[in-house]
Amino acid sequence: MHELSLAASIVDIVERHAGGVAVRSVYLKVGRLRQVVPDALTFGFEALVQDTPLQGATLELQLIPAVGRCRACGVETTLEEFPLLCGGCGGLDLEILSGEEFFVESLEVEEADVGGGERAAVD
Amino acid sequence: MLEEASARPSIKTVVMEGVLDANDALAQANRADFDRAGSFVVNIMSSPGSGKTTLLERTLERIVPDVRVGVLEGDVRTSLDADRLERFHVPVVQINTAGGMGGSCHLDANMVRIALRQLPLDGLELLIVENVGNLVCPAAFKLGEDCCVMVFSVTEGEDKPLKYPQMFRAVSLVLVNKIDLLPHLDFDMAKFDRCLDDVNPGVERMLLSARTGEGVDAWCEWLRARHKR
Numbered sequence: 001m002h003e004l005s006l007a008a009s010i011v012d013i014v015e016r017h018a019g020g021v022a023v024r025s026v027y028l029k030v031g032r033l034r035q036v037v038p039d040a041l042t043f044g045f046e047a048l049v050q051d052t053p054l055q056g057a058t059l060e061l062q063l064i065p066a067v068g069r070c071r072a073c074g075v076e077t078t079l080e081e082f083p084l085l086c087g088g089c090g091g092l093d094l095e096i097l098s099g100e101e102f103f104v105e106s107l108e109v110e111e112a113d114v115g116g117g118e119r120a121a122v123d
Numbered sequence: 124m125l126e127e128a129s130a131r132p133s134i135k136t137v138v139m140e141g142v143l144d145a146n147d148a149l150a151q152a153n154r155a156d157f158d159r160a161g162s163f164v165v166n167i168m169s170s171p172g173s174g175k176t177t178l179l180e181r182t183l184e185r186i187v188p189d190v191r192v193g194v195l196e197g198d199v200r201t202s203l204d205a206d207r208l209e210r211f212h213v214p215v216v217q218i219n220t221a222g223g224m225g226g227s228c229h230l231d232a233n234m235v236r237i238a239l240r241q242l243p244l245d246g247l248e249l250l251i252v253e254n255v256g257n258l259v260c261p262a263a264f265k266l267g268e269d270c271c272v273m274v275f276s277v278t279e280g281e282d283k284p285l286k287y288p289q290m291f292r293a294v295s296l297v298l299v300n301k302i303d304l305l306p307h308l309d310f311d312m313a314k315f316d317r318c319l320d321d322v323n324p325g326v327e328r329m330l331l332s333a334r335t336g337e338g339v340d341a342w343c344e345w346l347r348a349r350h351k352r
Contacts, residue, residue, distance in 0.1 A: 002228055002260045009142050017138045024133050028142075034263075035289050082288045083321035092324040103141040110131045 003037055007044030007059075013104045014054060023057040025108040031064040033079075033099035038063070066099025146264055149232035153239065153267030160244040162193075163350040164252065166266055168290065169274040170283075171256030174300045176204045178274060178333040178342075179253060183211045185343045190350060192249040195238050197230040199255060216241045220255060229260035232267060249350040258283070262293035269349070270294075276301040277308060281315040288322040296327045298342060303332040 014026050026045075030036050038061050045059040066079040068086070075088030076097065084094055141147070157164050169175050179194065186192060193214040196205045205217035216238045220227035227234075230252065244250070252268065254261045262271075273294040275283065278301055284291040291297070297319060299312075319326060329345070331338025 005227065006142055009145060012145070013138065013140050013142070017136055017140070022131075033289075035259075082285060083324075092320075102143065104138045106138055107136045108133050109136055111134050 003040035004044040004048075006036065007041055007048050010041075010045060010059070010104060011048050011054065014057070014107060017104075017107060018054070018109055020053070021112055022110040023054055023107050024110065025058045025060050027060050027062065027105045027107070029062050029064055029101045029103055029105050031099040031101040032066045033096070034102050036102070062105075064098050064101050067097045068094030068099075069097055070094055143263065143265075146232045149236050150265040150267040153232055153235055156239060156244060157250070157267060157269075160247060162244055162247045162250045164250045164266075164268040165346070166252045166254060166261070166268040166271045167274060168254045168258075168261045168271060168294065169256060169276075170258045170279065173256070173274045173276040173279065174333045175253050175256070175274045176207060178298070178300060178331075178339070179251065180207060181333050181336060181339045182251075182343055182346070183208065183213065185339065186249075186346065187211050187213055190249050190347065191247050192251065193242055193244070193247040195230075195235060195242070195250065195252045197234070197253060197255045199228070204253065214242050214247070228255055228257045229264050230254050230266060231264045235266045249346065258287040258290050262290040270296070272296045272298060274298045274300050277305060277310045277312075277315075281311050282318050284315075284318040284322045291319060291322045291326070294323070294326065296329070296345065299328055299330045300333055302330050302337065303335045 010026065010028065014023060042059050049055050049057055067076055068079050068084055069076045070086035070088055070091050071093045072091045073086060073089040075086055077087035079099065083092065085092060086094060167175055194208055196215060196217045198204055198219060200219055200221045202217040205215045208215045218230060218234050218238050220234065252266060271294040273290065275297055277299060319328065329338055329341055331342055333339065
C-alpha cells in the first residue's frame with residue numbers, strides 16, 4: 001500500500017476538520033484486511049506535517065481485527081491469515097463483518113483560546 | 124471530554140471520514156459519466172512486465188472496428204504504451220502519474236476524471252483502463268470501473284496470490300499469460316490454482332498467450348459478452 005498518498009489523504013481530512021485549531025492526535029481505525037503498514041503510515045504522516053500547522057500531531061492507529069461469519073454454518077471467526085476459513089466448518093464462503101475499515105474517527109484538538117469558533121465537545 | 128494534558132485543555136472532535144472517501148466520490152462521478160455514455164469499463168491490473176500491453180494489442184486486433192473501444196493508458200512515465208496502440212486508430216489517452224506525490228504507483232479516480240475530458244466517451248461501448256504495473260496499490264483505488272481484471276504471467280511464481288491477496292481479491296477474472304513459455308518453466312498450474320482459490324475462492328481464470336494468440340479469442344468473447352448491455 002502506498003502509505004505516503006494515504007497519509008496525504010489523512011492530512012487533508014484533518015486540516016478540514018481541525019478548523020485552524022492545533023491538533024494533538026488523530027485517531028484512525030484501520031482494519032487488518034486493508035494491508036496498511038502502520039509504521040509506514042505514521043512515518044508518512046509525520047513527514048508530511050513537518051513545518052505545517054499540524055506539526056506535532058500524532059497519528060494513533062486502532063487496528064480492527066478481521067471477523068467473518070460463515071454463510072454455511074453461521075460461525076463467526078476471527079481471521080488472522082489467508083485463506084480466510086470458517087473456524088467451524090472450514091468453509092471459504094464468509095461474510096466479512098469487520099476488518100475492512102479505514103477511516104479517521106476523531107481528532108484531539110487544543111481548546112480554542114478565547115471566544116471565537118465552535119467547540120465540538122463530544123463524550 | 125476535557126483533559127488537563129498541558130497548559131491548554133483538549134477536546135475531541137468527531138470526524139468519521141473514510142481515508143479514501145475523496146477518491147470514492149470521484150470514482151462515483153466517473154461511474155455516472157460511464158453510465159450516461161453506456162460504456163463498459165474494465166480496469167486491467169498486473170505487475171510490471173506481465174504482458175498487459177501486448178495482450179491489449181492482440182485484443183484490439185480482434186475487436187476493432189466491431190467494438191467501439193477506447194483506452195486509458197496508465198504509466199509513471201512515457202507514452203510508449205499509448206504509442207504502441209496508435210495504429211488501431213481508437214481513442215487512447217496516456218496518463219503519466221509522475222509529478223504527483225513523487226510519481227504515483229497507481230491510477231486514482233482523479234487522474235481518470237481528468238483524462239476523461241480528452242476522451243469521446245459518448246461513442247464508446249468499451250473502455251479499457253491499463254493501470255500502472257503494480258501488484259499492491261491499484262486494488263485500493265476505485266476508478267468507477269465495472270470490473271477489475273488481472274493479467275498474471277506464469278513467469279511470476281505460483282504463490283503470488285498469497286503474497287498479494289488484496290489485489291487477487293479485487294479482481295473478477297485472472298488472465299494467466301505467457302503459457303507458451305510453460306515448457307521452459309517449472310510452473311505448477313495446480314499449485315497456482317490452489318493459491319488463487321485460497322484468496323479468491325472460485326474466481327474465474329483463463330489461460331492464454333498474448334504472444335502466440337492462444338486463448339485470446341476466449342478473452343475477447345468475455346469482453347464482448349459484457350460490453351453489450
